[in-house]
Amino acid sequence: MFAHTDRPIFVIGCPRSGTTLLQLMLHSHHRIAVPAETRFVIPAWTSRCEFGDLRDGENRRALGEWITTGEGTKFAALGLDPDRTVEEIVDSPPTLGSVLATVFRAYARRFDRVRWGDKRPSYFRYVGPLLRMFPDAQFIHVVRDGRDCVASLREMPWYKQDIYHAICLWREAIDLGRRYAAELGPDTYYELQYERLVADPADELMRLCAFLGEEYDPAMTEPHRLARKTVPPSKKWHRRTHGAVDSGRVGSWARRLEPWEIGLAEAAFGERLAEYGYEPSGAPRPTRGQLARLAKVSAHRRMSQTKQRIRERWRTRNEPNPVVSLLTTEHTGPAPLIVEPPSQSVSTESPLASVPLAERCGEPARSGHSGR
16 A cells, blocks of 8 residues: 655656656556646746745736746646636745646646646756755656667757757766766656666556555556547657557667767767667767767857856845745645745755756766666
8 A cells, every 4th residue: 555645746858768658657647647848847947036026926926927828838738727727826825836836736636636747858957946846856767778869859840959969968868867866865766768668568657656656557558548639640759659658669779870870879878878778789989070079069068057057046046935835735725935944955066956958968977766
């Protein structure tokens, strides 16, 4: 028997690693509601100083109206009434985490679920901020062969960068995952390999449910039933979710990438591939020119991350309110404002505190819990 919990769940990982598949699987569980990408959490976080003191109900209303009608947010996909949601936000405790949790809890209620989650690949850069808002959150990092991620990214109509950036992106996700595994521990952070998931969904999902403290629900192995209702045909890059789970795309990088691209990716990934059991191809080593260009792209991305970290330090110093969610299972109305205890804050020097919009590379040592 499991002691039921309502801890938030966040699905993270390199884009094209299988996060949408896992989101559908989690939403198929009878206790869990996880929408497609909402796209208002990160912008709300980075704009938290602009919304002012949330003890002022009008500021909460302005934030709620932005969430429900703002350009670029995906609130409409939640199927919630905007006006009612705004009123719930006005009645929520005056912190950013409480406001966001209010929206996700409303989404969970729509499906008679008691636990909510959210999925966005880029959350792998925002684990620190998410923990500041939701200190009891759990994170599932989906890991896929970097060569498959790179091959898939390059085929996406929305991905506008080149293979050098795509290679850095996977490496960044893996390196940050190493840090999270070391710092967060096995109760908070879990790694799930895509290849194992599609090869034996039931076994991997049973392990995942044990991490989440949930009973296994067999419906999770049939995400295509949900996908046919919720994933529009216009998203052609998600069309495989409409069919039964299979391993047909595992290792497809071998026919989708050129030999020089494979060699470059394997050189950049180094021992990271072997650590997850991904075999090298024996492709030729990249040229000096290719390695030099990769190094230049990596340096540019690190510089962008450093600039963003500086901006984030300013935001942290100027926060008008604590950001931690004050909602509890029993909460039904406004709660008094409390001061965040120091234990809920993370040093700005820690990778858990950084909030870079720009992408980055890192090189820490790996340790911690995984689902492998």
